[in-house]
Structure formats: structure tokens, C-alpha cells
Amino acid sequence: MEHRIDSIKKQLHSKSYKLTPQREATLRVLLEREEDHLSAEDVFLLVKEKAPEIGLATVYRTLELLSELKIVDKINFGDGVSRYDLRQEGVEHFHHHLVCMECGSVEEIIEDLLKEVESIVETDWGFQVKDHRLTFHGVCRQCQKEKKEAEENKT
Amino acid sequence: MEHRIDSIKKQLHSKSYKLTPQREATLRVLLEREEDHLSAEDVFLLVKEKAPEIGLATVYRTLELLSELKIVDKINFGDGVSRYDLRQEGVEHFHHHLVCMECGSVEEIIEDLLKEVESIVETDWGFQVKDHRLTFHGVCRQCQKEKKEAEENKT
DNA sequence: ATGCAATTTATAACGATTATACTTTGACAC
DNA sequence: GTGTCAAAGTATAATCGTTATAAATTGCAT
Secondary structure: OHHHHHHHHHHHHHOOOOOOHHHHHHHHHHHHOOOOOEEHHHHHHHHHHHOOOOOHHHHHHHHHHHHHOOOEEEEEOOOOOEEEEEOOOOOOOOOEEEEEOOOOOEEEEOOOOOHHHHHHHHHHHOOEEEEEEEEEEEEOHHHHHHHHHHHHHHO | OHHHHHHHHHHHHHOOOOOOHHHHHHHHHHHHOOOOOEEHHHHHHHHHHHOOOOOHHHHHHHHHHHHHOOOEEEEEOOOOOEEEEEOOOOOOOOOEEEEEOOOOOEEEEOOOOOHHHHHHHHHHHOOEEEEEEEEEEEEOHHHHHHHHHHHHHHO
């Protein structure tokens, strides 16, 4: 944890940004809740627990900044709010998501499944790919199980 | 065109919705501009040319309705507005997009490039895929060309 | 200590979308 | 035809996420 904060601090400094206490508090929240896909508001409320005087705008600006530096990815699952997702250290591509339409859970896929598809796009469409976003909507393992059980209990 | 309107009319009726003049005008705009990815506001302005008395809320509700019936897909390229994209007749999956980071143009890929990836997700993650959204961000053929020419002129 | 630039705070403004209250339309019964 | 009713539409206000603004604070450099 401290190591990652330190590493990000260096990234900021290299672009002559500072790691202010507010920025650090925001980062810590993101690191602690790495599994989640928090909205700006979520982050704000969590940061407030650590640093009650922080303003919403600061959180937005910090997330924007981290987004520019590709430390977090700003994602959008179509529910009207932007969510922020910490990139894995050393992983340079965006990861994919499985969004469950039943329970709303979001699972992550770190593996890059798109190498092949990307090369098709580059050769067949002449499109130079810089980044990709892939989301699957469907039913997660857990909900499938629950639906199956509900089905069995009915009979 | 008339054929598609007719077909959609039947779909509406089968769910006991009516094809009102406002809904028809909205649909016609979507059919005429099938290539584009119009925002609700864009659609509203275009529909107004045909039917000046229409209200913005009606356009929103119509798009919402068409979205539920899977006649259009509501998509989001991360620029803060929802866009609406007519589904091809008989094509049941969402199509993919190539968004150019230079000029903002959006190209569509109708082919389903994800069959293989989907089966990996289903077997390895136990996730039942219902729909997918894939967007590539990068540089389109045209902008690559322009950048290359600009490069050559500099020397 | 003073000045300066970066940062933060608080709040107002903005833009997209949704909710509300009221009106219109059109099918059906009488 | 007239009355009734539900679906749909209009106009506008409200809401929500996000961004811009002005004033205050911080902290390094002179």
C-alpha cells in the first residue's frame, strides 16, 4: 500500500503535481476499495470519513487528474454516473467488466482477451487502436445458481 | 423504409403500444440518420423539423420505449450524453464502435468479433452473456493519413 | 517576512434527464 | 353524435451529476 502511494507520488512529481493530503486521502480510499467501482460521490463520502473538510470539487479534480495520468480509468456502465477504477500496477490496458443484470455486481477481467480482435480491427479497418472498453452484460454465476434453485423449489 | 416502419409498428402493437405520429416522426429521423449516433437533443431538433409541436420529453420517452423493445440501443461514449443507435433488422447483437480520438468520428462494426471471447467468458468465468459493448478508442484511417502528411510537410 | 503559484473550499451554474400537472387524442359505449 | 376513459403528449419545474468561479489557504522561493 505505502509502496503504491509512493510510486504514484513519484508519477505526480514527474509531471510537477503535488501529493497533497486531500489527494493522498482520495488515493487511499481508492486503494482500500480497489475491488469496487466507486462513483465520484461514493469516493467523496468515503474520503470525508478520513478528511471531513474535503470538498466535492476537490475529489472530482483529483479523480480527473488521476485519470489523465492513467492511474485510474473513468468508466461508464450506462447508469448515468462515472465510476473510477484503479489500474493494476504495470498493466497498461484497460480491463474488462462483467456486469450482472440481476444483482448489479461487477466482476473484473484482467486478462487481455482482445489481442486478436484488435489486430483484426487494425488490419481490416485500418484503425489504430489505442485503448478499448469491453463490457459484458448478463447473469453472474451466483445469480444463475439462485435462479436455478428458485426454479427447483417451485416444482 | 416503409417496410421497416411497418415492422416496428407491429412490434409496438404486439406489446400494445401505439405508433403515434410523434413516435413515427422520431423513428423516421432515426432511420434517415441511421449512420449517425444522435443524442436525444439531436433527435429532438431533427424531429422538430418534421413535427414542430413535439416536446423534448416525448422524444426522451419514445427513445426509452424503443430502447426497451431493443429497436434502438442506448450507448454512451463517455462524453456525458446518451446516444441512440438503431439495431439492424434481424441482427440480435449490439454492434461495436471505433471512436476516433482525433476527429471524434464513430465507425461501426456490424460483424460479431466476440463469439470466441464470449465463450471464454462463459466457460472460464461462469458468466452467462446476454449482451456486450465493445468500443475501441484510437485513430481512424483518415486522421492517420493526415498526421502522416503533416509529418512529411514539416521536413 | 513577502510574494507567488498551486491547491482547496464553498457555492453557484450548467446541461442532460426525469417527474409533474395539465391537456389532447382517439377508441368505445351509450 | 356525446360522454367517458386510458394512453399519450406538452410545457415546465425539479433533480442529479458535474464543472466553473471567486475567495481563502498552503507552502515553497526569494
